[in-house]
Structures are given as C-alpha cells and as structure tokens.
Amino acid sequence: MALAKVKEDALSARVAGLSLPEAAGWLGAARTDARARLQAMGLPVRRDEYWRYTDPSSLVAQDAPAASRFDPGDEPEAFDGIDRLKIVFVDGVFDPAASDDLTLAGVEIERLETAASAQIHWAQGIFGVLEARGQTPVARPFAALGTAYAKDGILIRATGRAARPVALIYSHSSDTSDAILHHCVKLEAGSNLTLLESGPAAARFTKVLEVDVADGAEFHHIRVQGRDHERRAATHLFARVGAGASFKSFTLTANGRLTRNEAVIELAGPAARAHLAGAAVGDGDFHHDDTVFVTHTAPDCESRQVFKKVLMNGATGVFQGKILVRQGAQKTDGYQISQSLLLDEDSQFLAKPELEIYADDVKCSHGSTSGAIDETALFYLQSRGVPRSAAQGLLVLAFLAEAIEEVADEVIADDIRSRLEGWLARHAAKGGK
Amino acid sequence: MLEIKNLHVKLEEEDKVILRGVDLKIGPGEVHAIMGPNGSGKSTLSYVLAGRDGYSVTDGSATLEGAELLEMEPEERAAAGLFLAFQYPVEIPGVGNMTFLRTAVNAQRKARGEPELSAGDFLKVVREKAKTLKIDADMLKRPVNVGFSGGEKKRNEILQMAMLEPRMCILDETDSGLDVDAMKLVSDGVNALRDAGRSFLVITHYQRLLDHIKPDVVHIMTAGRIIRTGGPELALEVEANGYADILGEVG
Ligand SMILES: Nc1ncnc2c1ncn2[C@@H]1O[C@H](COP(=O)(O)OP(=O)(O)OP(=O)(O)O)[C@@H](O)[C@H]1O
Numbered sequence: 269m270a271l272a273k274v275k276e277d278a279l280s281a282r283v284a285g286l287s288l289p290e291a292a293g294w295l296g297a298a299r300t301d302a303r304a305r306l307q308a309m310g311l312p313v314r315r316d317e318y319w320r321y322t323d324p325s326s327l328v329a330q331d332a333p334a335a336s337r338f339d340p341g342d343e344p345e346a347f348d349g350i351d352r353l354k355i356v357f358v359d360g361v362f363d364p365a366a367s368d369d370l371t372l373a374g375v376e377i378e379r380l381e382t383a384a385s386a387q388i389h390w391a392q393g394i395f396g397v398l399e400a401r402g403q404t405p406v407a408r409p410f411a412a413l414g415t416a417y418a419k420d421g422i423l424i425r426a427t428g429r430a431a432r433p434v435a436l437i438y439s440h441s442s443d444t445s446d447a448i449l450h451h452c453v454k455l456e457a458g459s460n461l462t463l464l465e466s467g468p469a470a471a472r473f474t475k476v477l478e479v480d481v482a483d484g485a486e487f488h489h490i491r492v493q494g495r496d497h498e499r500r501a502a503t504h505l506f507a508r509v510g511a512g513a514s515f516k517s518f519t520l521t522a523n524g525r526l527t528r529n530e531a532v533i534e535l536a537g538p539a540a541r542a543h544l545a546g547a548a549v550g551d552g553d554f555h556h557d558d559t560v561f562v563t564h565t566a567p568d569c570e571s572r573q574v575f576k577k578v579l580m581n582g583a584t585g586v587f588q589g590k591i592l593v594r595q596g597a598q599k600t601d602g603y604q605i606s607q608s609l610l611l612d613e614d615s616q617f618l619a620k621p622e623l624e625i626y627a628d629d630v631k632c633s634h635g636s637t638s639g640a641i642d643e644t645a646l647f648y649l650q651s652r653g654v655p656r657s658a659a660q661g662l663l664v665l666a667f668l669a670e671a672i673e674e675v676a677d678e679v680i681a682d683d684i685r686s687r688l689e690g691w692l693a694r695h696a697a698k699g700g701k
Numbered sequence: 702m703l704e705i706k707n708l709h710v711k712l713e714e715e716d717k718v719i720l721r722g723v724d725l726k727i728g729p730g731e732v733h734a735i736m737g738p739n740g741s742g743k744s745t746l747s748y749v750l751a752g753r754d755g756y757s758v759t760d761g762s763a764t765l766e767g768a769e770l771l772e773m774e775p776e777e778r779a780a781a782g783l784f785l786a787f788q789y790p791v792e793i794p795g796v797g798n799m800t801f802l803r804t805a806v807n808a809q810r811k812a813r814g815e816p817e818l819s820a821g822d823f824l825k826v827v828r829e830k831a832k833t834l835k836i837d838a839d840m841l842k843r844p845v846n847v848g849f850s851g852g853e854k855k856r857n858e859i860l861q862m863a864m865l866e867p868r869m870c871i872l873d874e875t876d877s878g879l880d881v882d883a884m885k886l887v888s889d890g891v892n893a894l895r896d897a898g899r900s901f902l903v904i905t906h907y908q909r910l911l912d913h914i915k916p917d918v919v920h921i922m923t924a925g926r927i928i929r930t931g932g933p934e935l936a937l938e939v940e941a942n943g944y945a946d947i948l949g950e951v952g
C-alpha cells in the first residue's frame with residue numbers, strides 16, 4: 269500500500285472516536301486550518317523516516333492502550349515546596365475545584381474555551397501558528413492533531429514579572445483516558461514567567477505548548493512527566509524567541525512506556541538564547557524519545573541542547589536533534605550533547621544528531637555518546653565504604669548533572685535531584701548487580 | 702590484625718596466575734613494607750584484599766581481625782577497617798571531592814551503627830585535616846581527582862585515610878610522583894595516624910619513603926610470592942644492590 273494511503277488510514281482510525289470541538293470565530297478557523305494540515309499529512313507510521321526509532325502505533329491507535337495509575341505512596345508531589353499558582357487538569361479536563369483562582373499579578377490566564385468568543389484575541393497570533401510554522405521542513409502530525417482536536421487548554425500572557433510560577437498539574441484518573449491539550453503562552457517584551465508542568469495526564473496524552481517569547485523576555489519551563497509506568501505521551505513544544513530574550517526548558521522523565529517529546533525552537537531575534545535539557549531514567553519497558561529542532565534565524569544567538577538518559581533492563585532511549593543555522597545567522601553559538609548511560613547490555617540508545625549550517629561565521633558543536641557505568645570509579649567509591657547501589661547513584665547523578673544544571677532555580681533543582689536519588693535507590697535495589 | 706595465608710590468585714578472564722601462595726601476618730600497630738620488582742604482584746595483592754573484581758582466589762585466605770575478608774563486598778571491607786591508598790587514584794567527574802568524602806565517612810559510620818556526622822562537624826574536621834596536608838579549599842570543591850596533579854592525587858588519598866580512620870592501611874606506591882616536600886607531608890600524615898591499634902602495609906620501590914615511615918618488617922615479593930622477610934636493613938640492601946642478589950640467593 270502506498271505510504272500516503274497508510275497514513276491517511278491511520279488518521280481516520282485515530283480520529284474516528286474523537287468529537288470535533290465546537291468553536292466559531294478565530295479559534296474555529298484555526299482548528300479548521302489544522303484539520304486541513306492534518307488531512308494532508310496523515311498520521312505517522314513506522315516507515316516514516318522521522319519515526320524510524322520510535323513506533324508510533326500506540327499513539328495512532330483509535331483507543332488509548334490502558335495504563336494503570338502509579339501510586340507514589342507518601343512521596344510529595346512534584347514542586348510541592350514551591351509557592352505556585354495551580355491549574356489542574358484531570359484526564360485532560362480542567363478541574364476548577366482543584367485549581368487556584370486564575371488571577372496572578374503580572375499575568376493573564378484564561379481557558380481556551382472562553383477565549384473563543386472574543387472578537388480579537390492575543391492568542392490568535394500564536395494558537396496553531398507556531399505549530400504550523402514548525403511543520404516544515406519536517407511534518408509533526410500529532411501537533412496538528414492537538415491544534416485541531418484539543419477541547420481544553422490554557423492561555424497565559426505575561427505582561428510583567430509573574431508574581432509566582434504557574435503550575436500545570438496533570439492528574440491521571442481513568443485507566444483508559446485519552447487526553448488532548450493545547451496551551452499557548454505569550455511573554456510580552458521584558459516580562460518574566462516560570463511555567464511548571466507535572467503529572468502523567470492520562471493513559472495517552474497528546475499535548476501542544478506554543479510559546480512566544482518577545483524581545484528581552486525570560487521564560488523558564490520545568491516539566492516533570494508522571495511516573496505511571498504504562499502511560500504514553502506525544503508532546504510538542506514550539507517556541508519563538510525574540511531579540512535578547514531567553515528561553516529555558518528542562519524535562520525530567522522517569523517511567524512511561526512511551527514518551528515522545530518534540531521541541532521546535534526558533535531563535536528569531538538577535539542575541540536570543542534557548543536552552544533545552546532533559547534527564548530521563550527508565551527501567552524495563554520504557555521508550556523515551558527526544559526529538560529537537562533548533563533553528564537559528566537571527567545573528568548572535570546561543571542555543572544549547574543537553575539530553576541525558578539512564579537506561580536499564582532493556583529500556584530504550586532515542587535522540588534526534590538538529591541545529592539549523594540559516595544564512596543570516598552569523599555568530600551563532602550552538603551546542604548539542606546527547607548521552608546515555610546504559611546500566612546493562614539489554615538497554616539501547618539510538619541517536620541522530622544533525623547540523624545544517626548556511627552561515628559562515630558560526631560556532632557549533634555536537635556530540636553523542638553511549639556508555640556503561642565506570643566500574644573503576646564504582647570500585648573506588650566502594651573501597652571507601654560507599655555501598656554499591658549508593659555509589660552507582662552518585663555516578664548516575666554525576667552523569668545527569670549537566671542537564672540538571674539547566675534548571676536555574678536551586679530549590680527546584682534540588683527537588684529534581686532528590687527525586688532522581690529516590691528513583692535510583694528504588695531501581696538499583698531491584699535491578700543492578 | 703591482617704593475616705594472609707597461602708593466597709593464590711589468578712585473573713578471572715584469562716589463565717594467568719599472579720599470586721602463588723602469599724603468607725603475611727601483620728600485628729596491631731605494626732608497619733610492614735613490601736618491595737619487589739615491577740609486575741611481581743604487589744598491586745594485585747592490594748586489590749584482592751580491597752575486593753576488586755576481575756581476580757579469582759584459587760586457594761588461601763585473608764582475615765582482618767579474624768573476619769574472613771575475601772567473602773565481603775568492598776564496602777564491607779572498608780567498614781571493617783581496611784583502606785587502600787591506590788597506586789593510581791581514580792578520577793570521578795561530576796562528583797565533588799567534599800561530597801565524596803562526606804558520603805564515604807557517613808556510609809562507614811552507618812555500617813558500624815554510629816550516627817552520621819553533621820554537615821558542620823564534618824566540615825570542621827575535613828578543613829583541619831586538609832590543611833595539614835596542604836590541600837586547599839579549591840581541591841576540596843573540585844570533582845574527585847579530576848585535574849589533580851600526581852602529587853595532589855596522592856595527598857588526596859592520605860586525606861581520605863585520615864578522614865576514614867581505618868585500622869589496616871595499605872599504601873600502594875603512595876610515594877611515587879611526590880616531590881621531596883610532598884613526601885614529607887604525606888609521611889607526616891601517615892605517622893600522625895600511627896598508633897597501637899592501627900597497622901600499615903606500605904608498598905614501595907624506594908628506601909627513601911622508609912626513612913620517613915619506619916617499618917618494623919620488610920618483605921620482598923617476586924613472581925607472586927614473598928621470598929624474603931627481614932628488618933629495615935633489608936630495604937637498605939635492596940637500595941644498594943637491587944634485587945639480583947636476593948633473587949639469586951633464592952633461585
Ligand atoms: N587485569 C589484568 N590483566 C592482565 N594482566 C594483569 C592484570 N592485573 C595484573 N596483571 C599482571 O599481573 C602482574 C602483576 O601486576 P601488579 O600490578 O600486581 O604488579 P606490581 O608488583 O604492583 O608492579 P609495579 O611495581 O609495576 O606496580 C603483571 O604482570 C601485570 O601485568
């Protein structure tokens with residue numbers, strides 16, 4: 269069968285059970301456009317080059333494969349100690365009772381649904397717009413699916429310095445939930461916002477986050493993806509970073525049967541900065557894919573990609589990362605590193621780092637490595653009395669350090685470190701030597 | 702303190718025998734030195750005692766204060782009081798020296814059922830001991846041994862020993878790579894730890910070190926066996942005449 273037909277069929281199957289969200293006005297138009305894009309692309313199948321390392325079939329299937337919920341015991345939820353404005357979604361549906369009042373100094377927050385009735389809305393220039401721009405040169409059909417079919421989502425506009433971080437908390441309630449969300453964030457010039465995301469969201473989660481960081485603004489994004497072992501997620505982060513603006517995103521992933529995190533970032537104004545980092549730890553039936561595309565359009569910009577994965581008992585890690593430097597983007601400083609630590613021979617890491625450069629005065633480096641734990645260092649630590657599992661934990665945290673360093677807030681960074689320590693202690697105890 | 706009987710060791714991966722029946726008995730408070738040609742098995746002996754992977758013990762035993770060492774995990778041997786200053790200290794990028802020291806000290810205290818040291822108490826002790834070894838604050842902050850000079854690495858080994866207060870200390874060529882002043886520092890560090898309840902096994906090629914750290918007993922090892930044991934004068938003999946005479950005598 270021709271590939272196009274297979275992809276079209278995949279799309280028909282996936283959307284058969286979905287109802288189209290109602291919306292007139294600008295939102296309806298954006299959704300209609302997205303549906304047309306989606307129709308033209310179809311949904312990915314294994315034969316797609318961009319899905320060579322990750323099997324999309326469970327993301328495409330009509331019904332979400334069931335995923336039981338994880339019981340964290342008495343462990344505090346992510347970002348527990350951070351004073352934050354909470355916005356809660358349960359299985360992808362906004363839960364006003366569990367959420368805080370959506371008012372915060374320096375920020376406007378609104379549900380997607382209510383914005384639809386506005387004649388003119390700031391989100392018009394972003395919703396589906398950054399996603400559509402991100403569809404070339406590589407198609408990202410799940411992102412278009414998110415624009416077309418997300419019934420819920422949040423719109424956040426920072427006009428000054430946000431008084432507190434805004435936290436999107438995704439809880440997972442039904443074992444077969446299939447959630448689609450689409451959020452937009454706009455940082456007006458000179459504003460400052462920290463966005464936190466946490467939780468598994470659903471058995472299957474399709475999410476789009478579009479972020480427009482205007483000149484001189486600063487955006488921090490820290491995400492802790494839920495620990496449910498069987499959950500699946502396809503997420504997209506689209507960002508446009510303006511002159512002198514700063515964009516920083518860090519993701520911690522522990523567990524999950526399938527995670528595909530795509531990030532599509534454009535450094536659009538001179539002297540913009542974008543840092544993307546990820547730390548992923550997986551044990552057993554775990555497949556984690558970071559797919560990143562950073563485009564340098566303007567000169568004097570800096571981008572960093574730091575992705576680290578710790579894999580054991582047959583877990584799989586994937587990294588596809590590209591830096592594209594356009595013709596005018598002189599003095600680009602681009603850095604990309606993807607590394608995996610394989611704690612046994614059953615685990616694997618597949619990496620495809622790419623550079624494509626059309627400017628002549630640039631500094632770009634990339635590297636990808638895959639290695640085992642350093643047995644000599646392990647013995648050295650043990651010979652000083654550190655038990656093997658703790659020694660392994662120290663070495664694993666040391667391996668992840670470069671990614672965690674991208675979290676600017678020390679309290680959050682410590683929280684992430686201690687979560688990882690806990691995870692490592694639990695998993696080293698049952699696996700390992 | 703340490704008693705090694707008829708220890709035979711081969712490499713796990715290949716059929717290469719390295720130790721061919723080592724016998725050694727070190728009493729409490731004693732300092733023993735082992736000398737011997739390159740490749741005679743001195744480091745192997747120290748690694749086997751510390752519990753490194755890759756060797757198989759085909760015969761013999763080693764006990765520390767009566768407890769069978771060879772059946773313990775390396776960390777259990779450390780908690781039981783064994784310490785090895787490595788011939789080649791290991792670099793650990795990403796793990797701060799201070800974190801490393803604190804983790805080690807507290808892990809051993811925990812294994813012995815003692816309370817952990819508070820951050821403040823630990824810091825006080827480590828600063829004081831580092832000062833006597835001329836280890837500056839920067840070296841304590843840097844990742845373990847990363848970018849340390851040869852001599853700095855050796856001093857860092859002695860700092861670890863001073864912090865962990867082991868009962869049986871094995872020093873594998875701690876003098877190699879040290880300048881004259883550093884040799885004095887390290888020896889002073891070792892001598893400060895000498896007491897009736899603590900023993901040392903000093904592996905070295907040079908009499909020089911033994912001028913500073915005076916041994917009670919000197920052993921000569923060759924081809925995986927201790928072929929002669931004597932007093933400090935044996936080291937002087939090696940220094941003056943090399944190993945040829947001793948080997949000739951035996952062979
Ligand atoms: N892992 C190994 N693989 C192969 N050969 C080994 C291994 N470990 C030790 N050997 C060999 O065993 C012999 C003894 O080595 P060892 O390091 O114990 O000697 P040494 O007495 O400490 O020497 P030096 O004085 O040079 O430090 C050498 O021939 C060495 O090459």
Ligand SMILES: [Mg+2]
Nearest residue numbers: 743744745788
């Ligand atoms: Mg040696």
